[in-house]
Amino acid sequence: MTRLGDSIDSIAYSWMVYMLTGSELLMGTIFAFNFLPGLLFSLITGTFVDRWSKKLVLALTYLGRGSMVTITAILYGLGMLEVWHLFLVTFINSTLECFSRPAEMSVVPRLLPKDKLLMGNSFSTSINRSAELIGLSLAGALIAVIGIAGTILIDAAIFMIGALIVSFMPNPEAGERDLEVIAEASNTETAIKPSVLADIKEALAFVKTHSLLMITTVLAMINNFCLAPLNVLQPVYVRETLGAGPGGMSILGTALLIGMISSGLWIGRHGKRFRKSTLIMSGSVLLALGYFALGIPGQLPAFRVEVAAASMFIVGFAVSVLNAPISTYLMEVTPKHMLGRIGALMTVLCTAAIPVGGLLTGIVAEHQSPPVLFMIMGVIMVLPVFFLIRKASFRAI
Numbered sequence: 001m002t003r004l005g006d007s008i009d010s011i012a013y014s015w016m017v018y019m020l021t022g023s024e025l026l027m028g029t030i031f032a033f034n035f036l037p038g039l040l041f042s043l044i045t046g047t048f049v050d051r052w053s054k055k056l057v058l059a060l061t062y063l064g065r066g067s068m069v070t071i072t073a074i075l076y077g078l079g080m081l082e083v084w085h086l087f088l089v090t091f092i093n094s095t096l097e098c099f100s101r102p103a104e105m106s107v108v109p110r111l112l113p114k115d116k117l118l119m120g121n122s123f124s125t126s127i128n129r130s131a132e133l134i135g136l137s138l139a140g141a142l143i144a145v146i147g148i149a150g151t152i153l154i155d156a157a158i159f160m161i162g163a164l165i166v167s168f169m170p171n172p173e174a175g176e177r178d179l180e181v182i183a184e185a186s187n188t189e190t191a192i193k194p195s196v197l198a199d200i201k202e203a204l205a206f207v208k209t210h211s212l213l214m215i216t217t218v219l220a221m222i223n224n225f226c227l228a229p230l231n232v233l234q235p236v237y238v239r240e241t242l243g244a245g246p247g248g249m250s251i252l253g254t255a256l257l258i259g260m261i262s263s264g265l266w267i268g269r270h271g272k273r274f275r276k277s278t279l280i281m282s283g284s285v286l287l288a289l290g291y292f293a294l295g296i297p298g299q300l301p302a303f304r305v306e307v308a309a310a311s312m313f314i315v316g317f318a319v320s321v322l323n324a325p326i327s328t329y330l331m332e333v334t335p336k337h338m339l340g341r342i343g344a345l346m347t348v349l350c351t352a353a354i355p356v357g358g359l360l361t362g363i364v365a366e367h368q369s370p371p372v373l374f375m376i377m378g379v380i381m382v383l384p385v386f387f388l389i390r391k392a393s394f395r396a397i
Contacts (some may be wrong), residue, residue: 011120012151015246016076017086018235019148030086032358035351037094040202045098046344047199052338054103059166061100066095066159069152077149102340108338109331143215143246210333213346215394216280216326219384222351223287223322226377229370230291230315230359237370242297242304255309259316267324276325277388277397283321284385290314292378298371329397 017030049057052313072089075081142151207213230237238248271279293311297304364373388394 011070012148013250014147015143015235015249016081016152016210018239019083020076020086021083023249024110026083026362029359029362030090032355032362034090035089035354035358037091039348039355041095041098041346042102042199042348043203043341044196046102046203046340046342046347047196049102049106049340049344050100050199053171054107055166055169055171055374057099057103058161062159062166064096065093066156066163067101068096069156069159073149073152073156076152077147102343105327105331105343106336106339109336124210126214130380141247141250157298162356199341203338203345205343206334206338207345210391212394212397213333214329215388217346217349217389219280219284220326221353222384223284223381224350225353225357226291226381228354229361229365229373229377230294232358232361233365233370233373235363236295237308237374238340240288241369241371242308244305248305251305251309255328256316256319258320259313260320263317263320264324267320271324275397276329277395279321279325281385281388283318283323284388285382286318286321288346288378288381290316290318290378291381292375295371295375295378298369314319324397374383 021030069087072081072085075085076312099353142154146154160328234249234252238252239245242248244251267279290311290313296311300307330342330346331339361373
């Protein structure tokens with residue numbers, strides 16, 4: 001359900017920032033700032049998530065995000081929202097996500113057997129993207145009817161409802177907690193919990209023994225760096241290149257999510273026929289092609305939005321083809337009691353390149369158009385495939 005709120009927020013917040021600042025450099029700076037808490041706190045928060053109740057973590061973080069979004073909507077509606085408010089709210093919301101993301105990842109393997117993880121991740125992705133699709137389809141209309149502030153308030157209400165639903169769901173760790181109590185009662189050594197630093201060292205040691213995790217992580221880092229122009233400049237691209245408004249962003253977002261849903265359903269039905277490495281390389285090539293194609297509408301006299309939407313569909317299809325096997329492999333090789341830490345560590349590494357890409361995008365965008373940046377990044381994206389296809393250990397996944 002929170003994915004529905006995220007999708008509404010992505011349109012409303014992006015448009016709000018663009019209308020409030022009008023600066024590509026500032027937009028890039030805020031986008032980069034969004035990832036700072038993840039880089040600073042994820043390793044620590046992942047360790048605590050492994051120790052705490054995942055259900056409680058999710059309920060509290062959803063409640064916190066709903067509260068911050070409410071404050072943003074009120075300030076904007078009263079005409080009191082300033083740029084420093086955007087930085088503060090972005091920092092707090094991103095910090096809360098440092099807790100919710102590893103908690104969400106830790107829940108999945110506790111609900112599904114290992115041989116069902118790829119299918120489960122794929123169908124779960126499709127369901128989440130369907131919710132986001134509904135949100136994106138509504139976002140443009142909501143902004144037009146009730147304004148940005150009203151649309152953001154709806155997003156806040158969705159987070160509050162999500163927190164309420166999570167608070168009533170069964171605890172997926174109930175059996176594990178009982179076993180831990182029995183183990184601690186029978187073995188005094190296990191009653192002494194290791195320090196947070198020791199937990200982090202254990203996670204780092206685990207990753208060192210799984211080099212393929214690092215390979216897929218580096219690939220994700222490159223893709224995230226290259227996607228920064230699309231994430232930062234989408235409002236500018238829609239308005240100046242496509243000649244559209246918030247509705248245009250909804251169309252592109254809808255096409256992206258339809259692509260994700262389609263590939264999620266396809267992987268759920270046919271993914272087990274292929275090696276994970278084949279899916280990852282195929283997804284990388286598709287992502288590069290779709291991203292490069294986003295530069296084409298700027299050269300067309302008509303049908304710009306339609307061509308951009310088709311390109312976004314390809315990007316969306318590629319994202320799920322890439323993400324499903326990577327997240328499944330991570331869940332397969334990682335012990336359940338370490339999923340929070342390992343997931344957080346991988347998140348830190350994967351997102352490390354995003355702030356750099358965001359800041360660089362803000363600077364370059366002052367001198368170069370979004371379509372040209374999209375084409376350049378599309379070319380860069382395909383280069384790692386030539387390295388991966390030559391690596392036998394990767395092809396064996």
